[in-house]
């Protein structure tokens with residue numbers, strides 16, 4: 001079986017592509033992953049047409065739908081980045097990536113807790129970099145992580161396991177009629193009880209720390225949340241416009257790919 005292929009922010013591989021012309025080579029991380037996977041580098045900011053060095057950009061506005069704007073000249077790069085990212089993630093389907101490691105904190109690559117500012121320059125919350133958003137939307141089942149958590153060997157081992165499992169699934173040829181009997185019955189049930197398109201209520205329980213991953217799967221919907229007494233779990237209801245039972249099953253499949261989620 002071929003080695004797994006992991007996408008990675010190019011600066012973590014040592015390419016000097018950051019806004020200041022530097023890199024963020026993470027040698028220990030690469031050494032730990034190299035026996036298991038080959039790397040496929042992506043630098044959203046240079047690949048979308050920005051130069052090295054360049055003016056630093058940050059996320060501004062609504063943390064859920066932030067804009068990417070340069071700090072000094074306030075040049076809005078949002079459209080340029082989003083258009084490129086949408087094309088890039090479609091191209092990446094050919095690469096059959098089994099995972100992606102994002103550079104944390106970046107307005108393009110950061111996966112979690114990227115600082116978002118209001119237009120006075122004050123911190124307004126946290127969001128996700130624009131390329132990371134597009135990637136997660138296109139590949140909701142691919143294991144993803146930022147570089148810093150992977151310094152913890154337990155999290156790194158867990159990530160490697162998820163990558164290798166995903167790679168194993170990618171390498172297996174799909175069996176004829178692989179739709180399981182369970183999903184077949186569920187589809188029939190959905191088709192009997194709904195007229196498509198409709199506003200479908202997705203209901204599930206999740207560990208609180210997975211809430212962010214879940215909300216990335218539903219970027220346009222407003223969730224109803226209720227947390228458990230100790231705050232460790234959260235019950236989530238999200239109403240989403242869907243066109244068919246296939247779309248409902250696809251959404252549930254993605255949710256089931258998030259560790260600890262119990263679909264109701």
Ligand code: SF4
Pocket residue numbers: 009010011012017018019042043044045046103106108109
């Ligand atoms: S964080 Fe992403 S966009 Fe920024 S330099 Fe690294 S790879 Fe390029």
